[in-house]
Amino acid sequence: MRKSNWLHSNLQSFESYGISFLGKILSKQDADSILRSIKASRPFDSNLFLSESEFASNQEFRGVNPRPGRNFLETIASALDPIDKNARLDGLVSKLLGDEYYLLDRKVVCGIPEWNMPPWLRSRLDGRAINNLGAYIKPEYRDITYFYGIDYHQDLIDWPEREPNFITLYVYLDDVGVDDAPLTLLAGSHHLGATEFPHDLELSDPTDRIWTYKSSSGEVECSEKKFMAGAGSAAIWHACTLHGTTPPKSTIARISLRYLLTSRQIGNRPNIVDIMNTKLFGSVSQKTTRRDQSSFGEIVKSGNKLIESVVDK
Ligand SMILES: O=C(O)CCC(=O)C(=O)O
Structure with a gap:
């Protein structure tokens, strides 16, 4: 796709649906090289x-996620140059957040x-709504976030009292198909603004996978979009866009990069x-x-509404 068409169609999708699937922003080689260093850093098993x-x-449930000084991506910063210096991506994010946008957070998610x-x-954990596994992970491996499925939520969930002046950029390092816990997003769900979890x-x-989403401010019908794509592909979404995952059915841990970028x-x-x-x-x-x-x-x-909606299907 020509550069100007790519920019235009992604801006249009983001503005209408609060989501855009960007296609490949990393070569297979660059994605593989990041993935190899993550996989070499620990066993991805029990x-x-x-x-x-x-x-x-x-038992510790707080402070079990990556933080400055304990974040795997700090150890491979230069391998992230193909993302950080990607001119097309920079052009798109600058339009969304202004030229002065900056990195709020980034981490590996598994x-x-x-x-x-x-x-x-x-x-x-069976039947729980959000299975962030940090509390159960050995302390030396808490420089990555691990999930075993997570129900529909907004990324604003981690930011009480903050306005949604940031976007999420999610980059797959593996090929992600239907059995690899693809991110599932609800198109247009950002319209209801900041709402409390569980939603x-x-x-x-159920045939067309349309969800009715309500809040005290209104109601929207949202079509479910599965982000299934090859290694190096990326998606962006608004901080109020509902999204989640089921646990992977495959035997391979799915490893991705999650950036939050703000204005x-x-x-x-x-x-x-x-x-x-x-x-x-609604509220911001x-x-x-x-x-x-x-x-x-x-x-x-x-x-967990997302998991319950696909059980035995
Ligand atoms: O990658 C996943 O399994 C879930 C990630 C997610 O929903 C998030 O980081 O907000």
Whole structure:
């Protein structure tokens, strides 16, 4: 696709649906080289996990994700140049967030298949809404985020009181097909603005996979979009776009990169995301973004609408 068509169609998709699938932004070779260094850094099997007794003797649910000083991507920063210096991507993000946009966060995200999980943990997590595995991972491996499926959520969930002035850029390092826990996104769900997790969602048309999403500000019908693509492919979405994954059915952990990019406030030159945010039906931020955790940060809410919607199908 010509450069100007690529830019135009991605801007149009982002503005209308809060999502855009960018195609390949990394060569297979560059994606492989990043993937190889991640895979060489640890075992991607049950050895990632604490034993049941180790976990029981020191249960920690907060501070178990990557953070500055404990983030695998800090160790391979130059391998990320093909993303950081990608002129097409930079042109697109500059339109969305303004020329002065900057990196808010980036990390490796790994989808863990069932067979990699110790049996005690599988039964403990069964049916939970959000399975971020950080609490169960050995401390030396917490420089990556691990998921065993996650129900539909907004990326604003981690940012109470923040406005959605950032976007997510997700880059697959593996080929991702239907059994590899593809990201599943709800087109147009950003229109309802910032809403609390768990969200009011119903699969109203199971044949065409259309979800009715409600909040106190309104209701939208959202078509489910699966991000299935080859290694090096990327997608971007608005901070209020609902998305999630089921656990991978395949035996291979799915490894991806997740960037959050944000705008700088520079006078009164609103960028596209700022303009989109003035048109959201509901609130632009929430003091409380989620109601699924205990006071210690453990996920206690059961019921995962995304997983339940595909069980036995
Ligand atoms: O990669 C995954 O399995 C889930 C990632 C996700 O939803 C997120 O990072 O917000």
